[in-house]
């Protein structure tokens with residue numbers, strides 16, 4: 001009970017620091033890739049503190065309510081993950097959080113945020129099957145959906161689940177909303193949708209979304225780590241490498257249409273992820 | 287120290303500019319000048335922005351647009367008029383549809399002169415606007431209403 005309590009508190013307090021620093025490094029690496037100097041590494045924190053000091057511009061009464069629920073569900077999802085709870089619960093709480101953000105964006109009635117919300121739904125539709133499949137894959141190898149059991153499993157999971165890992169890395173780009181899958185909103189200055197799903201959030205509300213993004217990133221990278229949990233050092237190295245790859249892909253690809261995103265993501269899910277499970281089930285007979 | 291000085295997000299609106307000043311504003315974001323060094327992001331969204339950069343003069347058609355954009359920005363905010371056109375109407379001042387500089391429509395905090403304004407001058411303007419932003423933030427905290 002006590003360890004659960006401490007990991008939960010640890011996640012809630014530490015994840016924003018690590019996540020924010022990661023975003024700062026992300027921005028510097030991005031700038032260097034574009035042969036710019038880039039902002040200071042603490043820039044994401046400055047941004048968030050500034051946003052808290054700005055006017056609250058709420059569009060309607062539900063807007064903030066949804067946003068607070070969104071924040072709570074991400075916290076619940078992340079804390080359950082780091083406390084070693086059921087992976088399926090984590091994934092579904094994550095989905096609920098995302099849906100709450102979409103509802104918040106829809107409730108504003110603004111055309112930009114409505115289109116952004118629709119695109120966010122499409123992003124979820126593309127990414128979630130693969131994420132669920134990873135949970136199934138991890139279960140097949142370790143015999144448990146519990147994150148604590150998966151982490152303490154002696155087997156090198158990546159050897160059993162290379163396809164699932166690749167598929168999860170592919171949809172990670174969708175979940176992090178990085179190019180070429182930054183359809184619903186983006187940190188970069190593509191402006192055809194203004195800011196998509198976040199258009200109508202201003203000041204403190206935007207700060208909350210930014211902080212949630214840090215929590216989200218840490219949670220998703222935690223899922224990547226699971227595949228290498230047998231060797232913590234290797235796990236951290238791989239997580240850093242995967243994030244670097246995300247930044248590289250982000251900077252070398254243009255945004256694509258949603259049809260291609262959906263098709264390619266499902267193709268990857270079925271061929272690489274499904275293929276991997278097929279081999280596990282019929283060839284290795286796990 | 288106020289964080290608003292460290293993270294001024296900007297937003298660029300093109301009035302009836304000849305595009306000369308616009309190109310120079312965009313040049314500030316390019317690797318050569320890289321205004322993101324100061325934490326400036328070009329958001330393209332008035333609700334997310336602290337600084338409104340206007341190039342070109344105000345005409346009868348965009349007058350309401352500029353007012354709306356200004357109204358949508360959360361306090362504290364500053365307006366920078368870039369170029370001669372935004373200051374006074376410039377070479378378009380005599381045209382039948384031109385009302386004049388930006389100050390005919392919304393309050394302007396800072397003028398960056400030039401035709402076209404140089405990127406160095408624009409960056410200098412943005413940096414000077416930070417002090418104004420901070421001052422406005424302080425006034426706001428004291429409960430004084432600022433425009």
Ligand code: SF4
Nearest residue numbers: 304306369370371401
């Ligand atoms: S000031 Fe000169 S360069 Fe700038 S918009 Fe006016 S005419 Fe064009």
